Amino acid sequence: MSQAKQVDPAARVVHPIEQESFRRLRARLDTSRFPPLTRAVVERVVHSSADLEYADDLVMDEGELTAAHAALHAGAPVVVDVEMVAAGITRRETVCRLRDARSGPGLTRSAHAVRLAYEQVGPGALWVIGCAPTALEELLALDASPALVIGLPVGFVGAAESKAALRASGLPAVSNVSEKGGSAVAAAALNALLYHPLPEETS
Structure with a gap:
């Protein structure tokens, strides 16, 4: 149901290989044209995928990211659609209810997992969806009042449509226009906010 513990982002040690990767x-x-948090998300998504096209494919708002960044660092819950997303978020506890979910008529396991997670965390969470378009569709059907939805599911069926919705x-959301996405890039977008220092840490 959860992955890893919360760790102070300021204590994170960046490996030289990662430093060189970001330099390249x-x-x-x-x-440089992006504002700080948008730039952080773009760079980390591109870094995780080696796909430069994400710089023009991602859609987000700096003001929404600023509010979500504050909520995240204040301890807002982080909910993920699949364990692969949770595995990529190694420095923060996450909620994933897929193992507890069941499919039924008109309801996928991923959609049921979203219902279960919302029952657990309530409003104000950050939702990170990198696999299942039906999870994103279900979230949109709830009155979840999220701090942020990172909606980056991948696939030829429903992915682009769910992100457009x-x-x-x-x-408040991070999404992309195309059909591409996936667990690694969804986790990377959350990690960008997690690793970015709080304002007082940069002053």
Whole structure:
């Protein structure tokens, strides 16, 4: 149901290979046009996927990211749709109810897992969906009042459509326009907010 413990992001030690990877990324992709948190998300998603096209494919709002960043660092719950997303978020406890979920008529296991998770955490959580479009669709059907929805499911059936519905919903969100996505990039987007220092840490 949960993964790892919460760790102070300021204590994170960046490996030299990661430092070099980001240096090469920035040499190939100019991210200086983005505001700070947007840039952090773009760079970490690109880093996790080696796909420079995400710089133009991702959709997010800096103000929404700022509010979500504050909520995350204040201890808001983090809910994931699958264990693969949880595995990528190694420095924060997460909630995943897929193992407890059951499918039924008109309801996938992923959608049921979202219902179970919402019953557990209530409003104000950060939701990280990287696998199942039906999980994102179910979340949009709930009155979940999320701090942020990272909606980056992947696939040829329903993925792009569910992400378009997320953008149309008006909820604070990170999404992308194309069919690509996945657990690694969804976790990377959350990690970008998790690793980014609080304002007082940068002053």
